[in-house]
Amino acid sequence: MKGARETPVRVGVFGLLGSGNLGNDGSLEAVLGYLRAEHPDAAVDALCGGPEAVATRYRIPATRLHWYRGEYRTASRAGAIVGKGLGKLVDVFRTASWARRHDVVIVPGMGVLEATLPLRPWGFPYALFLLCASGRLFGTRVALVGVGAAPIGSRPTRALVRWSARFATYRSYRDALSRDAIRAMGVDTRHDEVYPDLAFALPTPPATAPSDAPGVVCVGVMDFHGGDDDRARADEIHRRYLEGVTRFVRALVDAGRPVRLLTGDECDAPVVAAILDAVDSPLVTAADTASLADLMKETAAADTVVATRYHNLICALKVGTPTLALSYAAKSDALMDRMGLGAFRHPAREVDADRLLEQFGELEGRSTELRTTLAERNLVATRQLEHQFTALTAALLPAAAEAHDHDLRETR
Known part of the structure; x- marks a missing residue:
């Protein structure tokens, strides 16, 4: 067990993080809290939408998700169209190179398997597919943790989401509807679990006593x-x-x-x-x-x-x-x-x-x-998320889990 801890486990986090969406960043914060508490020796970095914001706020190295900086802007001019097309090719190699440097990559929460808001298949669905396919190719464990999913009408988007889910090593969902949607796409979900959204693991501010007069x-x-x-x-x-x-x-x-x-x-x-x-x-x-x-x-x-x-x-x-x-x-x-x-x-x-x-x-x-x-419901959610993180360690970081158990036995 000692040898397993000499080289820090390399953990990547992946997604549209640091891009201005507070929910996405909250999911990242919850996962980083888990890693820092349970796996403080892990070497963590990100491949994300807003690398500058992630590096500054969360103090981890971060790399831009897409090679082409205008990925999420509408391409109308010829130069932009060519740039986007070239970016798709370059991102194949960038994503593969990044993924293979890690033991584990975590996609923290977010609605990465849904299209409940306007979404183009060659945007984030394509990026997620590249990650999951790279993980399967190079033996990097990819975990979709507490993610959201929903039925998808677009056939290209649905295909990319289905294969991303199939290639992932670990999947859990933020509600039963998400698991049902992925099952309906033809993915075997028999071993997938449902837990509350990762944001329920974040610290809760002190309660404010309600006043008698109508307030805000x-x-x-x-x-x-x-x-x-x-x-x-x-x-x-x-x-x-x-x-x-x-x-x-x-x-x-x-x-x-x-x-x-x-x-x-x-x-x-x-x-x-x-x-x-x-x-x-x-x-x-x-x-x-x-x-x-x-x-x-x-x-x-x-x-x-x-x-x-x-x-x-x-x-x-x-x-x-x-x-x-x-x-x-x-x-x-x-x-x-x-x-x-x-x-x-x-x-x-x-x-x-x-x-x-x-x-x-x-x-x-x-x-x-x-x-x-x-x-009452929040107490239940807290207990369920404790189980989520225990399951995540067992599935993705078994050597670390065994070392932790060994240390506990040594101190008894």
Whole structure:
């Protein structure tokens, strides 16, 4: 066992990390917390979307995910089209070279096996396929840990996702719907487990005692245009969503309630600006959040939360604040069911401000009961994630697990 520890295990983390999405970065933070606590000698680095941000915030070496810097910008000029095409070829060798230098690569959470938001097959699905195929080719263990999945209409995207899942050494999911979706794509999931989202493993800020007087309502907004299959009516979906949320916020302000606008991605800023401009009241403010920890502090200080983005919901539920989901995908519905608030959902594609206000009133009327429910469900989630990390060590780092057990026996 001693020899197994002389060379540090080489662990890579992979994904659209450091790119402005707080949920993705929260999943990374949870996995890094696990590695630093359970495998402090591991040599960790990243292949990611925002290497500068990851290296600065998390203090690990980081490399850019794509060779072509304009990967996620629409290519209209000939030079950009050629650059993207060449980048696809170069990324084959870059990804393979990076993967083979590692013993283990972890893809931490994120909806990497779904297309609930607009997605091109040759973007991240292709990058994930290159990673998983490289892992299979070079013997690097690739783990999809607590990931999200959903049925995919696009045949090229579905094929890339299916083969990525098949090539992975380890898979776990953040809800049963994700596992079912991958099984329906033809992947053997008999040994795959379901656990709560990795963000539930993050530290929880101190609880804020609710006051007797009506307090702040956090409203989490999103630059929502529907899913991958909604491209033809994306503008209409966005307009209806923005109008409905704006009407809801205006009604809260008219009732004298302070509203705090939350986001979860840099792309949500125009939605915040549009609501602030339309309502134009000092009762409406926008939070400046750079992490899930910031989001949790905001939601912990609120009486109630109404939110769209998946990780806005998680942050609110984790701190025990009664929450209503503006649901845009089955993953949000599954999360609310898991946490005992399945009755408090409203479709993001068809926001009806009047009905939303009715549901909001019902939510606030049951606040004490729901806070108790959330406290109980959070204890369960914590225990389940402890098991997730134990299973991850056993599957991916068996030598480290055996060494740890040996050390425990030696100290007895």
